[in-house]
Amino acid sequence: MSAVENSASQETPNPKTDGSELIRFDGVTKRFGDVTVLDDLDFSVRSGKHVTLIGPSGSGKTTILRLLMTLVKPDAGTISVGGRCLTHQERGGKLVPAGEKHIREVRKDIGMVFQQFNLFPNMKVLRNITEAPVHVLGLSKDEAEQRARELLELVGLTEHMDKYPTMLSGGQQQRVAIARALAMRPQVLLLDEVTSALDPELVAGVLDVLRDIAHSTDITMLCVTHEMSFARDISDDVLMFDGGKVIESGAPEKLFNDPEHERTREFLGAVL
Ligand SMILES: Nc1ncnc2c1ncn2[C@@H]1O[C@H](COP(=O)(O)OP(=O)(O)OP(=O)(O)O)[C@@H](O)[C@H]1O
Numbered sequence: 711m712s713a714v715e716n717s718a719s720q721e722t723p724n725p726k727t728d729g730s731e732l733i734r735f736d737g738v739t740k741r742f743g744d745v746t747v748l749d750d751l752d753f754s755v756r757s758g759k760h761v762t763l764i765g766p767s768g769s770g771k772t773t774i775l776r777l778l779m780t781l782v783k784p785d786a787g788t789i790s791v792g793g794r795c796l797t798h799q800e801r802g803g804k805l806v807p808a809g810e811k812h813i814r815e816v817r818k819d820i821g822m823v824f825q826q827f828n829l830f831p832n833m834k835v836l837r838n839i840t841e842a843p844v845h846v847l848g849l850s851k852d853e854a855e856q857r858a859r860e861l862l863e864l865v866g867l868t869e870h871m872d873k874y875p876t877m878l879s880g881g882q883q884q885r886v887a888i889a890r891a892l893a894m895r896p897q898v899l900l901l902d903e904v905t906s907a908l909d910p911e912l913v914a915g916v917l918d919v920l921r922d923i924a925h926s927t928d929i930t931m932l933c934v935t936h937e938m939s940f941a942r943d944i945s946d947d948v949l950m951f952d953g954g955k956v957i958e959s960g961a962p963e964k965l966f967n968d969p970e971h972e973r974t975r976e977f978l979g980a981v982l
């Protein structure tokens with residue numbers, strides 16, 4: 711049994727795997743100035759599934775993930791995570807804009823890994839991973855360190871736990887960032903082009919770790935990637951996004967080999 715399989719059950723404690731809707735966008739519109747980036751967007755991701763978003767540069771893929779992280783707010787529509795609305799909450803029988811506390815609660819279900827790892831430069835690797843579980847989830851230092859050690863084994867970095875991020879390669883830093891996101895035991899992991907800032911020879915190691923996580927745990931994943939072979943490997947569903955909407959979706963075999971939409975054919979022709 712690999713280290714990944716070994717620790718998988720401990721690392722994904724109670725992700726929902728009942729196939730219920732974990733993420734739902736309902737009529738979501740997002741504008742920046744005069745530009746409508748998301749246009750009445752509907753889509754959903756079921757629990758335990760690995761869904762990949764593909765589409766042209768500047769089409770709004772990162773914006774979708776940033777909305778889920780509540781880093782930006784929609785202009786219209788609703789977003790829910792685990793059946794709880796991210797944008798609104800019920801108060802006194804009425805639906806009102808979500809308050810900070812409500813948003814923080816829903817956000818606990820979501821982990822994100824960014825293109826630029828965003829590690830805390832002044833903290834050693836182990837502390838990068840324990841910081842949020844201790845301060846946000848209220849774990850004891852011992853519990854958080856135990857969890858961090860298991861995750862470092864999962865991403866193959868046990869021997870680097872006492873180093874500072876700048877002492878690691880980009881690929882190693884990105885694997886720390888993946889461990890850090892998993893340490894919060896989110897229901898869903900959002901991945902935004904996590905290998906695009908890496909030197910080509912470091913890409914495979916990070917994708918291997920993600921493949922292991924995808925195949926050996928029940929965590930739900932929503933990935934934005936330009937790595938089409940990775941998308942093909944790990945995805946249950948691929949969503950082709952263009953013009954503010956999902957224009958086509960399906961299993962990777964279908965979408966990559968026999969797309970319905972002319973725009974999808976064009977896009978795949980350019981990137982494959
Ligand atoms: N904070 C912002 N202020 C103004 N415009 C923004 C902001 N964030 C994104 N945009 C614009 O929204 C559009 C979508 O951006 P987004 O980053 O979501 O695209 P993307 O699909 O992730 O592109 P890429 O594949 O290049 O990463 C772009 O035109 C971008 O310039």
Ligand SMILES: [Mg+2]
Pocket residue numbers: 771772773
């Ligand atoms: Mg982007």
